[in-house]
Amino acid sequence: MRMSRLSALIVPLVLVLAPAAYADCNGGLGRGWASGKGNGQFEMRMGESSCVIDYPAFIDDANGTRTFATELALTRAPANGKIGVSPQGIVYMPSAGFAGQDKFCIRNTTPEVRGKTLSGCVTVTVR
Numbered sequence: 001m002r003m004s005r006l007s008a009l010i011v012p013l014v015l016v017l018a019p020a021a022y023a024d025c026n027g028g029l030g031r032g033w034a035s036g037k038g039n040g041q042f043e044m045r046m047g048e049s050s051c052v053i054d055y056p057a058f059i060d061d062a063n064g065t066r067t068f069a070t071e072l073a074l075t076r077a078p079a080n081g082k083i084g085v086s087p088q089g090i091v092y093m094p095s096a097g098f099a100g101q102d103k104f105c106i107r108n109t110t111p112e113v114r115g116k117t118l119s120g121c122v123t124v125t126v127r
Helices: none
Strands: 026-028 038-044 051-053 057-060 065-068 071-076 081-086 089-094 100-110 113-126
Touching: 038 051, 038 089, 057 113, 081 100, 089 100, 089 113
Parallel strands: 038 113
Antiparallel strands: 026 038, 051 089, 057 065, 071 100, 081 089, 100 113
């Protein structure tokens, strides 16, 4: 799998190159990404170092295929953590000691689906 290309970021992203043990997090990206209104919701435990969130995907119902949009631009940074990228997905890393809700927004593309974007926001609740 090709690594994500980072572009036009508001804040620096952390590129996660080495395999890492990611925290268990539950949730989903939800709907609305093609219309720019994606609304993902995830939960993770306080004290876990990170949570991997799947990349949004373009879905072709006629062919039964999904093309992951692995190139991303951060359009709103999380207030209480950092965002990174890995081959497995978007990595949210909360600040030490943080508990509560944090939100970030992204715009994703892929060269395989030209001229289209997937965008929205993800709320991560750290309990």
